[in-house]
Amino acid sequence: MEWFSKLIEWLKLPTKIIAFIALMAGILLFLPQNVIQKLHLELFISSYGNYFGIVFLIAACYLLFLFTCFSGNKIKSKIDAKMSSKKSEAANKLLEEKIKENIEGLSFSERCLIREFCWQQKNVIKVIMENEDVVSLINKNILEYATTFGEKYIFGTIISVKLNAVADKLLQQEDLKLKKSPAKSDFEQYMRERPSFIMQIQSIEELKNNIANPFHHFR
Numbered sequence: 001m002e003w004f005s006k007l008i009e010w011l012k013l014p015t016k017i018i019a020f021i022a023l024m025a026g027i028l029l030f031l032p033q034n035v036i037q038k039l040h041l042e043l044f045i046s047s048y049g050n051y052f053g054i055v056f057l058i059a060a061c062y063l064l065f066l067f068t069c070f071s072g073n074k075i076k077s078k079i080d081a082k083m084s085s086k087k088s089e090a091a092n093k094l095l096e097e098k099i100k101e102n103i104e105g106l107s108f109s110e111r112c113l114i115r116e117f118c119w120q121q122k123n124v125i126k127v128i129m130e131n132e133d134v135v136s137l138i139n140k141n142i143l144e145y146a147t148t149f150g151e152k153y154i155f156g157t158i159i160s161v162k163l164n165a166v167a168d169k170l171l172q173q174e175d176l177k178l179k180k181s182p183a184k185s186d187f188e189q190y191m192r193e194r195p196s197f198i199m200q201i202q203s204i205e206e207l208k209n210n211i212a213n214p215f216h217h218f219r
Contacts, residue, residue, distance in 0.1 A: 015063070015066060018059050018062060018063060019059070019063055021055065021059050022055075022056055022059030022060050022063060025052045025053075025055040025056035025059065026056050026060070092166075095141065095166060096166050096170070098141065099140070099141050099142060099164065099166050099167050099170060100170055102140040102141065102142060103142065103167065103170060103171060103175050104175075106142075106175070107133070107136075108177070109133050109195070110133045110136060110137055110142075111175065111176050111177050112193045112194060112195060113127070113133045113134070113137065113195050114137070114142070114143075114163070114171065114176055115176050115178070115190065115193075115194070116194070116195070116198060117163060118176070118178075119190075119194070123162055123163075124146045124160050124161070124162045125160070125161060125162075126158050126159070126160055126161075126201050126205075127158070127159065127160075127161050127195075127197070127201070128155065128156040128157065128158060128159075128197045128200075128201070129150055129156060129157040129158070129159045130156045130157060131156065131195070131197060133195070134161065138161070141164050141166075141167065142163065142164055142167040143161045143162070143163060143164065143167075144161065144162060144163075144164050145159060145160070145161055146160040146161055146162045147159060147160045153204065155197070155200060156197070158201055158204065178190070
């Protein structure tokens with residue numbers, strides 16, 4: 001079994017070396033007689049020619065085996081990626097349908113909370129994490145946390161949220177019960193409908209700004 005051990009050791013060589021050996025063995029094996037004579041390879045081939053065939057066969061089979069494994073892995077990766085993409089598309093479609101349902105079933109107070117993105121003209125707003133509407137909108141995948149930490153106060157924890165990208169795309173003006181051409185009285189009504197905690201947060205933010213810049217009133 002010594003030959004088998006040597007074969008295993010030989011196959012541990014880098015693939016490029018084995019490919020080179022296979023190429024050389026194949027060339028020497030199939031060289032025309034006139035080329036052999038011109039290159040003065042008669043003595044070399046007569047001494048070692050018995051090994052060319054087996055070396056070429058082993059090396060070629062090994063390279064074919066590696067190529068088959070590589071191709072198989074590539075095909076499997078492409079199939080897996082395609083399947084994963086289809087699953088992802090199906091999941092996204094399902095989520096979009098679910099969010100569409102949730103938007104249709106929003107309570108009036110939830111719609112008023114979502115309006116804050118319009119009034120504040122921001123992509124990220126601050127809310128009270130424990131607020132019932134905030135919790136509900138998070139669970140409905142309409143809002144999502146923009147930060148992982150908040151500021152704790154007696155009345156609750158202030159945290160930043162943003163609209164889910166799918167919800168942001170689906171939400172229309174009519175979903176928020178806003179008129180296309182509102183009158184002044186409509187705007188006054190909209191302001192009265194804003195969540196009460198928004199004023200608390202704004203008061204906190206104003207107080208923090210005053211502490212940070214105590215002389216800003218004199219500028």
